[in-house]
Amino acid sequence: MSGPPRFHVPDAAPGARVELPEHTAHHAREVLRLRAGADVAIFDGVGGEWEAVLDEVSRTRVLARLGHPRTARPEPPLRIVLALPPLKGDRMELVIQKATELGVHEIWPVITARTDAAGRPALAGSRQERWEKVASGASEQCGRAVVPRIESTATLDRLLGQAFDGTRLVFLEDGSGTRPKDWPRSPKVLCLLGPAGGWDPREVERIREAGFLPAHLGPRVLRAETAAIVALTVVQVLWGDLGG
Numbered sequence: 001m002s003g004p005p006r007f008h009v010p011d012a013a014p015g016a017r018v019e020l021p022e023h024t025a026h027h028a029r030e031v032l033r034l035r036a037g038a039d040v041a042i043f044d045g046v047g048g049e050w051e052a053v054l055d056e057v058s059r060t061r062v063l064a065r066l067g068h069p070r071t072a073r074p075e076p077p078l079r080i081v082l083a084l085p086p087l088k089g090d091r092m093e094l095v096i097q098k099a100t101e102l103g104v105h106e107i108w109p110v111i112t113a114r115t116d117a118a119g120r121p122a123l124a125g126s127r128q129e130r131w132e133k134v135a136s137g138a139s140e141q142c143g144r145a146v147v148p149r150i151e152s153t154a155t156l157d158r159l160l161g162q163a164f165d166g167t168r169l170v171f172l173e174d175g176s177g178t179r180p181k182d183w184p185r186s187p188k189v190l191c192l193l194g195p196a197g198g199w200d201p202r203e204v205e206r207i208r209e210a211g212f213l214p215a216h217l218g219p220r221v222l223r224a225e226t227a228a229i230v231a232l233t234v235v236q237v238l239w240g241d242l243g244g
Contacts, residue, residue, distance in 0.1 A: 004039045004051075005032055007064070008136045008147060012044040017055060017065045023133055024140075025062035028054070034062075042066055045139070045147035047075070072145035076103040078240035079166070079188040083108040083159060084228055085195040086119030086127065091225045093134045100138035100148050102232045103240060107135070109153040114197035122153040156203060160210040164190050170212040171231055173198050173221055177214030180234050184213070189239070191231045196224045 007028065009018045020028060028034045036057050042064055043049040049070040056063040082104050086092050092109075099107060109122055109131075121127070131150050139147045166188025171177070173194065192212060199207075208214065217230050236242040 004041050005034065006041045006043060006049075006140045006143070008045050008140055009042050009064075010045055012042050012048065012050065012066060014050065014069065015066055017063055018042065018052075020062040020064065024136075027137075028062050029057055029059075040064060041070055043072065043139075043145040045136070045145075047072055047145050049145040073143050074241075075105075075144070075146055076236065076240045077187070078103075078235065080104045080232060080235060080240070081106045081108060081164070081188075081190045082193075082228060082232060083110050083190060084193040084224065085110055085112050085115040086122040086153065087196065087224055088116045088118050092119075092127070092131070095225050095228045096131055096134045096148075096150070097138045098229050099232055100135050100144065101142045102229070102236055103144075104148050104232060105146075106149045106151060107131075108151045108159060110156055110159045110192075111153060112156050112195050113200040113203055115195045116197070119195075123155070125152060128152065156206075159192075160206065164188070166190060168192070168210075168212045169215040169231075169235075170194075170204070170207045171227060172204065172214050172216055173227075175216055175219060177216040179216070180238060183215060183235075183238070185239055187239075189235050191228075191235065193224065193228050193231065 007024050012018050036054050038054045040052050042052045049072045051067040052064040055065050082099050086109050135148050167184050167186035168190045170192045
């Protein structure tokens with residue numbers, strides 16, 4: 001992306017002198033090699049963005065002074081929520097990064113019957129901070145002034161009991177379900193994907209009873225991380241800002 005380096009600083013305000021979060025400061029100082037006086041952009045993660053100048057760059061902190069507001073890139077007209085089980089290794093971070101780039105609004109990690117054992121500690125919040133940093137960094141890179149909200153990891157029962165006033169899709173790996181052209185259009189969509197091991201049949205029945213529309217993404221079996229990226233791309237093409 002062209003323009004000055006962008007940094008996410010929560011609670012930034014017009015005219016303020018702000019300190020970059022530790023991981024962001026490290027990137028500015030050690031990776032980009034920025035020095036005091038460098039022109040940058042600061043955004044607050046909820047839509048505000050400003051021109052800024054680095055006031056201080058030291059080993060202990062990086063400070064920036066905010067100036068004039070910048071016009072932030074528009075958010076997609078479609079509000080997208082992605083719900084999926086925590087994936088093994090760095091695959092969950094890949095999904096969060098790409099989902100942010102594709103304009104997702106919220107990410108809901110959910111524990112299912114076949115969720116990999118490595119993902120279950122997320123119920124205790126063990127990976128929350130890391131995931132939030134990944135989303136923040138992805139927003140910095142792709143030009144969004146909004147950082148997707150990553151909800152606390154929940155059980156499937158809790159997710160099914162949560163109200164959602166839009167289209168709810170559950171993606172099935174067995175090829176059943178409706179094709180994209182038959183999905184009901186809505187300004188809000190919840191995309192629920194299963195774990196790498198697939199859905200337990202009893203879960204599918206409960207999800208259907210909760211009002212989710214079974215959907216599929218073609219004749220091939222996709223890896224969990226691929227399915228998430230494809231699902232978001234399809235709904236953005238159908239109803240969002242990728243459809244021209």
